[in-house]
Amino acid sequence: MAVVTAVETRPRRNVELVLLIVSLGIAIGAYVLVGIAAEGRVQANWMWVGGGLAVLVLGVHAVLRVVAPYADPVILPITTAINGLGLVVIHRLDLAEETSLATRQLLWTAIGVGAAVAVLVLVRDHRILARYTWTAAVLGFALLLLPLLPFIGRNIRGARIWIGLGPLSFQPGEIAKILLALFFAGYLVTARDSLALVGRRFLGLQLPRARDLGPILVAWALSLGVLVFERDLGTSLLFFGLFVAVLYVATERTSWIVIGMSLFVAGAVLAWRIFSHVQRRVDIWLHPFEPGTFENAFQVVQGLYGMASGGLLGTGLGEGRPDIIPFAESDFIFTAIGEELGLTGIFALLLLYLILVERGLRTAIGARDGFGKLLAAGLSFTIALQCFVVAGGVTRVIPLTGLVMPFLAYGGSSLLSNWIVVAILLRISDAARRPAPAEVTG
Amino acid sequence: MNAPLRRLAVVVALLFASLLLSATYVQFVSAPELNARTDNRRTQFKEFGRDRGPILVDGRPIAQSVEVDDPYTYQRKYTSAQMYSAVTGFYSIVYKPTGMEGATNDLLNGTADQLFYRRLSDLFTGREPQGASVELTIDPKVQKAAWDALGNQKGAVVALDPKTGAILAMVSKPGYDPNALAGHDVAKVTKAWNGLLDDPDRPLDNRAIAGRLYPPGSVFKIVTAAAALEGGYTPDTLVDGPASLDLPQTSASLPNDFAGACGPNNKVSLLDALRISCNTAFGSIGLEIGDDAIRAQAEKFGFGKALDVPLTVTPSTFPADPNPPQTAQSAIGQFDVRVSPLQIAMVSAGVANGGVVMRPQLVKDVLSANGVDVIQRPQPERFSDAVSGQVAADLTRMMVAVVDDGTGKRAQIPGVRVAGKTGTAQQGEGRPPNAWFTAFAPADDPKVAIAVVVEDGGALGDAASGGRVAAPIAKQVIEAVLNR
Numbered sequence: 040m041a042v043v044t045a046v047e048t049r050p051r052r053n054v055e056l057v058l059l060i061v062s063l064g065i066a067i068g069a070y071v072l073v074g075i076a077a078e079g080r081v082q083a084n085w086m087w088v089g090g091g092l093a094v095l096v097l098g099v100h101a102v103l104r105v106v107a108p109y110a111d112p113v114i115l116p117i118t119t120a121i122n123g124l125g126l127v128v129i130h131r132l133d134l135a136e137e138t139s140l141a142t143r144q145l146l147w148t149a150i151g152v153g154a155a156v157a158v159l160v161l162v163r164d165h166r167i168l169a170r171y172t173w174t175a176a177v178l179g180f181a182l183l184l185l186p187l188l189p190f191i192g193r194n195i196r197g198a199r200i201w202i203g204l205g206p207l208s209f210q211p212g213e214i215a216k217i218l219l220a221l222f223f224a225g226y227l228v229t230a231r232d233s234l235a236l237v238g239r240r241f242l243g244l245q246l247p248r249a250r251d252l253g254p255i256l257v258a259w260a261l262s263l264g265v266l267v268f269e270r271d272l273g274t275s276l277l278f279f280g281l282f283v284a285v286l287y288v289a290t291e292r293t294s295w296i297v298i299g300m301s302l303f304v305a306g307a308v309l310a311w312r313i314f315s316h317v318q319r320r321v322d323i324w325l326h327p328f329e330p331g332t333f334e335n336a337f338q339v340v341q342g343l344y345g346m347a348s349g350g351l352l353g354t355g356l357g358e359g360r361p362d363i364i365p366f367a368e369s370d371f372i373f374t375a376i377g378e379e380l381g382l383t384g385i386f387a388l389l390l391l392y393l394i395l396v397e398r399g400l401r402t403a404i405g406a407r408d409g410f411g412k413l414l415a416a417g418l419s420f421t422i423a424l425q426c427f428v429v430a431g432g433v434t435r436v437i438p439l440t441g442l443v444m445p446f447l448a449y450g451g452s453s454l455l456s457n458w459i460v461v462a463i464l465l466r467i468s469d470a471a472r473r474p475a476p477a478e479v480t481g
Numbered sequence: 482m483n484a485p486l487r488r489l490a491v492v493v494a495l496l497f498a499s500l501l502l503s504a505t506y507v508q509f510v511s512a513p514e515l516n517a518r519t520d521n522r523r524t525q526f527k528e529f530g531r532d533r534g535p536i537l538v539d540g541r542p543i544a545q546s547v548e549v550d551d552p553y554t555y556q557r558k559y560t561s562a563q564m565y566s567a568v569t570g571f572y573s574i575v576y577k578p579t580g581m582e583g584a585t586n587d588l589l590n591g592t593a594d595q596l597f598y599r600r601l602s603d604l605f606t607g608r609e610p611q612g613a614s615v616e617l618t619i620d621p622k623v624q625k626a627a628w629d630a631l632g633n634q635k636g637a638v639v640a641l642d643p644k645t646g647a648i649l650a651m652v653s654k655p656g657y658d659p660n661a662l663a664g665h666d667v668a669k670v671t672k673a674w675n676g677l678l679d680d681p682d683r684p685l686d687n688r689a690i691a692g693r694l695y696p697p698g699s700v701f702k703i704v705t706a707a708a709a710l711e712g713g714y715t716p717d718t719l720v721d722g723p724a725s726l727d728l729p730q731t732s733a734s735l736p737n738d739f740a741g742a743c744g745p746n747n748k749v750s751l752l753d754a755l756r757i758s759c760n761t762a763f764g765s766i767g768l769e770i771g772d773d774a775i776r777a778q779a780e781k782f783g784f785g786k787a788l789d790v791p792l793t794v795t796p797s798t799f800p801a802d803p804n805p806p807q808t809a810q811s812a813i814g815q816f817d818v819r820v821s822p823l824q825i826a827m828v829s830a831g832v833a834n835g836g837v838v839m840r841p842q843l844v845k846d847v848l849s850a851n852g853v854d855v856i857q858r859p860q861p862e863r864f865s866d867a868v869s870g871q872v873a874a875d876l877t878r879m880m881v882a883v884v885d886d887g888t889g890k891r892a893q894i895p896g897v898r899v900a901g902k903t904g905t906a907q908q909g910e911g912r913p914p915n916a917w918f919t920a921f922a923p924a925d926d927p928k929v930a931i932a933v934v935v936e937d938g939g940a941l942g943d944a945a946s947g948g949r950v951a952a953p954i955a956k957q958v959i960e961a962v963l964n965r
Contacts, residue, residue, distance in 0.1 A: 284489060287485050287489070288482050288485045288486055288489060289482065291482065291484060291485045328518075340520075341522075343507055343515055344515055344516075344518070344521045344522070344523050345523070346504070346507045346508045346512075347507060347508060347511065347512035347515035347516050348512075348516060348521075348523045348524075348527075349508055350508055350509070350512055351508065351509060359523075360522075360523055360526060360552065363522055363523065377504065377507070377508055381508065382504060382505060382508040382509060385504045385508065386501060386504070389497055389500050389501055389504070390497075392497070393493070393494065393497045396493050396497075397490055397493065397494070400486055400489060400490045400493065401490075403482075403486050404483050404486050404487070409482065412482050412483075412486065413482070416486055416489060419493075420489065420493065423493045423496060423497070424496075426496075426497070426500070427496045427497070427499075427500060430500045430503075430504070431499070431500060431503065434500065434503035434504055434506070434507050435503065435507075436499055436500070436503045
């Protein structure tokens with residue numbers, strides 16, 4: 040591991056404050072505009088929602104000043120902007136469908152922010168998380184498989200990735216993704232030498248020993264299990280992609296990527312040959328307009344129509360018809376933005392995500408410990424993968440799956456887990472950007 | 482571990498680049514194609530969200546768009562809906578627009594080429610685009626008279642101004658309520674539509690121009706008489722008019738509707754043959770002049786020709802290659818002769834207008850949304866020269882005789898010379914005949930030409946005849962025209 044000297048020594052909390060105010064201004068302004076466009080008047084609750092969001096994120100900002108003064112100053116404002124935009128679009132759909140999901144989303148934002156603050160306050164050094172490597176493994180796999188249990192597992196829209204207790208439902212996979220990132224980081228930081236250095240060379244690739252293939256085969260089997268039994272290609276892809284990415288970063292061996300990709304493609308093709316629900320997804324992906332698949336593809340097709348009607352500049356907030364698309368507030372919030380804010384809005388949104396992910400990866404590069412590097416890389420990559428799987432699903436780059444856009448889409452589990460992800464990234468970035476102690480160690 | 486991290490960052494950037502590309506493809510490259518798809522409800526909302534122009538009759542809207550608070554923004558509303566249903570058609574979110582709503586759709590919704598400059602200026606002034614309004618030639622008093630006169634009988638009435646071709650009335654019964662099909666509740670609209678489709682009385686048919694064509698029966702004798710007169714006959718030419726005409730090549734014969742011959746010594750003048758509607762006389766004329774002469778005459782009146790008024794009219798037909806007995810049958814409007822009421826009105830109108838048939842027209846003018854600029858004003862247009870002026874005059878004399886002292890007495894109007902012809906078209910065993918009447922008046926300065934058909938004998942059933950059932954209806958409509 041290379042020795043990294045800190046480039047930046049200033050906390051940059053004031054930069055963060057300015058950016059936060061810009062983010063809040065965009066979100067609150069958009070919220071007000073939606074009311075004017077859709078109902079012809081400013082919604083009475085704009086001050087509550089806008090004020091609520093402002094109090095929450097400014098609270099995080101204040102906490103950062105105390106417990107993580109050197110944290111990356113861009114991550115929180117971007118998160119705020121995306122979360123705020125999500126609230127706006129959900130509010131906009133509320134007005135069309137006479138629901139009140141935006142309030143619940145704000146409540147979940149509060150819970151997520153609370154969890155983030157708790158993580159920042161309680162975890163003063165991310166390295167202590169490495170102690171919980173195997174606990175995280177057990178908990179993570181348990182959560183991942185929880186929806187398969189009878190009674191509490193719930194099948195929603197074809198995917199069995201939910202658990203329900205009474206009126207509450209939750210996607211345990213969202214939390215599992217953090218725990219698994221933690222486990223992969225903790226496990227691979229210790230196992231990386233044998234995985235990286237031992238083995239034969241073949242066709243320019245450093246091939247691992249058969250016994251070192253164990254972990255990746257286990258991960259592969261588990262992700263296939265998720266695909267087959269929970270019927271969720273998205274979670275499967277997220278989980279396996281996360282593992283392969285962290286494995287690659289840990290070992291610096293391209294062969295792991297080749298092996299991983301081959302395994303995933305083979306598994307996916309196998310699943311496609313065998314399972315009708317996978318075939319249906321693929322049919323919808325490849326032929327959404329054909330008569331045979333048209334009924335099933337309704338959501339995808341309506342999403343495409345929505346984006347197409349938005350064109351380059353969009354219809355304007357509150358001026359389109361995103362409510363035609365089923366579940367526009369969760370799975371298809373991306374198309375709602377495409378419709379009303381246009382390709383311009385989509386580009387802005389994707390670039391926000393890209394910057395967020397790249398800031399996370401920058402944090403990984405800056406981190407001074409292997410565990411921190413792998414954890415930050417893993418968590419950042421999950422955000423990127425989720426964006427890709429969702430936005431790629433609705434724009435037909437890949438088959439549509441059950442994931443949602445981080446921070447943007449309606450859903451408590453996702454908001455909660457992603458705010459925790461942000462808190463961990465902020466914590467690692469604080470360590471990475473903090474002026475190096477007198478004695479620099481690698 | 483920093484080298485793979487940097488490469489991972491590049492991979493992430495590539496993933497996002499693919500998303501930017503795919504979003505660009507959807508929202509820019511393939512957007513026009515996606516927007517043009519017929520199942521795209523957004524495109525529908527856009528189309529239905531336009532301020533569609535009204536359809537006007539005498540300056541008053543019979544179809545207009547009213548702003549409503551739903552996704553479609555505008556609701557199409559019809560007044561005197563049933564009476565005008567054959568003309569307006571309907572404008573539905575589920576089905577294709579019909580009637581004038583369909584025929585003048587691009588004018589009403591503002592996308593017609595004629596409206597290009599207006600749209601351009603709308604673009605720059607930021608004004609909401611509005612459709613043009615279409616004013617019809619229909620005279621509401623005449624329309625109402627025809628609608629009321631038909632009562633609850635099935636059938637159709639068409640009235641024309643013979644000098645211009647303007648359609649003064651177009652009624653088809655039973656009508657329907659286009660409001661039921663113009664609603665925004667897809668389930669309700671579908672239910673109403675299916676109800677209308679399943680109705681054995683076929684209310685969605687515009688019987689006046691585009692329903693199932695009718696056998697014309699004796700009103701067709703005007704065409705046969707025209708062919709004979711053009712071929713050298715005069716109204717006084719004596720023709721064979723026995724009680725029953727033996728048809729060549731078969732054992733069948735063609736009888737008169739009334740028992741007995743049409744005149745002394747089985748001879749009758751052409752004028753009297755039309756006056757009393759003598760089947761055998763016209764059968765023998767048909768055999769004499771042949772099917773080609775009758776067909777040619779029929780085509781001069783418009784048979785077999787495509788016609789848009791701008792509603793599309795189903796062309797009337799004369800059989801292509803009848804044998805002699807079939808020719809005799811066809812000469813009296815039976816066998817395979819099939820007509821629309823509008824075609825029969827055009828025959829009368831041609832006779833009324835000195836032999837010249839004017840092109841029937843429903844549009845009086847098309848006005849821009851502000852109601853001031855005339856975008857389109859169809860001028861009267863010659864459709865065909867059906868008969869010479871002399872033949873037209875002869876036919877007029879003969880048709881006046883029908884009303885004065887023949888089968889059409891019930892169409893007499895005190896102080897007005899009415900020219901007409903009855904028809905009682907057999908539909909085969911067990912079904913009452915269709916009752917026809919066609920006329921024009923005043924005979925010396927025609928203001929209106931009309932065709933009336935009442936299906937299945939109307940209120941009189943088997944006892945019906947054109948003179949008893951259809952002539953009184955024609956009379957009321959003519960009076961409505963003359964009294965306006």
